[in-house]
Each structure stands twice: as structure tokens, then as C-alpha cells.
Amino acid sequence: MATVEIEYCVPCGMLDRALTVEEAILQQFADDLDRVSLVMGDHGIFVVRVDDEVVFDKEEDGFDVDEIVRRVRSQLSA
Amino acid sequence: MATVEIEYCVPCGMLDRALTVEEAILQQFADDLDRVSLVMGDHGIFVVRVDDEVVFDKEEDGFDVDEIVRRVRSQLSA
Numbered sequence: 020m021a022t023v024e025i026e027y028c029v030p031c032g033m034l035d036r037a038l039t040v041e042e043a044i045l046q047q048f049a050d051d052l053d054r055v056s057l058v059m060g061d062h063g064i065f066v067v068r069v070d071d072e073v074v075f076d077k078e079e080d081g082f083d084v085d086e087i088v089r090r091v092r093s094q095l096s097a
Numbered sequence: 098m099a100t101v102e103i104e105y106c107v108p109c110g111m112l113d114r115a116l117t118v119e120e121a122i123l124q125q126f127a128d129d130l131d132r133v134s135l136v137m138g139d140h141g142i143f144v145v146r147v148d149d150e151v152v153f154d155k156e157e158d159g160f161d162v163d164e165i166v167r168r169v170r171s172q173l174s175a
Contacts, residue, residue: 024132029128034120034123034124041116041135045112046112052137053137055135056132056133056135057134059128059132
């Protein structure tokens with residue numbers, strides 16, 4: 020079973036985004052996962068990892084929950 | 098910095114409760130924490146741990162978000 024991490028910038032107020040992504044991932048993949056962790060970060064970070072593999076990084080892509088879910092799905096089935 | 102785990106029963110549909118508790122904890126203590134993890138569980142489990150120390154267990158207490166936040170606070174300052 021896999022683990023997902025969502026590292027988000029606390030001072031930037033990204034908790035709501037992190038919770039939205041976490042909820043979307045858990046609604047789809049709870050049966051395939053051990054845990055989903057929200058990791059406290061700063062300096063504008065918003066990164067989603069599946070088993071330590073980055074699948075989304077705000078520095079490279081626009082924020083899109085459906086796209087993040089698609090990438091988690093493909094990483095889980097890789 | 099501390100870590101918090103919220104283990105909840107996935108088949109019982111407790112995701113919303115877990116997210117509510119996680120949000121309340123992060124709104125209060127994000128600066129004192131490394132991470133908050135939602136851990137997939139079953140058989141009716143709903144347990145909150147701070148650094149592996151159980152501070153709330155649904156088997157022993159009624160579900161009360163404010164009380165859970167109080168217990169996390171006292172565990173963090175222990």
C-alpha cells in the first residue's frame with residue numbers, strides 16, 4: 020500500500036488547498052493507501068508525493084485538483 | 098516538532114470527521130507540528146495520537162472536536 024504526502028506552505032495560508040487535495044485523493048484511493056500526510060512547509064511550497072515520488076509541484080504546474088488526482092492514479096498503477 | 102496521526106475507519110465513512118479534526122488541529126498548531134497524517138483503518142476505529150501517544154479514542158470517549166484539540170494542546174505542552 021502506498022503513502023501520499025502533501026507538503027504545503029503554512030505561512031502562505033495553503034491549508035484549505037491541501038485539505039481539498041487530500042480529500043479528493045482519499046475519496047478515490049483510500050483502499051490503495053496506508054496514509055496521507057499533510058507536511059508543514061514554507062516559502063510557497065505545494066508539492067504532492069506518492070511514495071516519495073513528486074507527482075505535482077506548484078513551481079512547475081498550475082493548481083488543478085483533478086490533474087493531481089490523475090497523476091496520483093497513474094503513479095499508484097505504475 | 099511533533100507529529101499527529103488520525104487513524105479512522107475507512108469503510109465506516111469517517112473521512113469527513115477525520116478531515117474536520119485535522120483542520121481544527123492544523124488551524125491551532127501548524128507551527129508546532131511537522132506533519133499530520135490520516136491513517137487508513139477499519140473496524141470502527143477513530144484514534145488521535147500525538148507522537149504515538151493516544152490522546153483520543155472513540156471507544157472511550159464521545160466525539161468532540163474541541164475536546165480533541167484541548168488534549169492535543171496539553172500533549173504538545175507536556
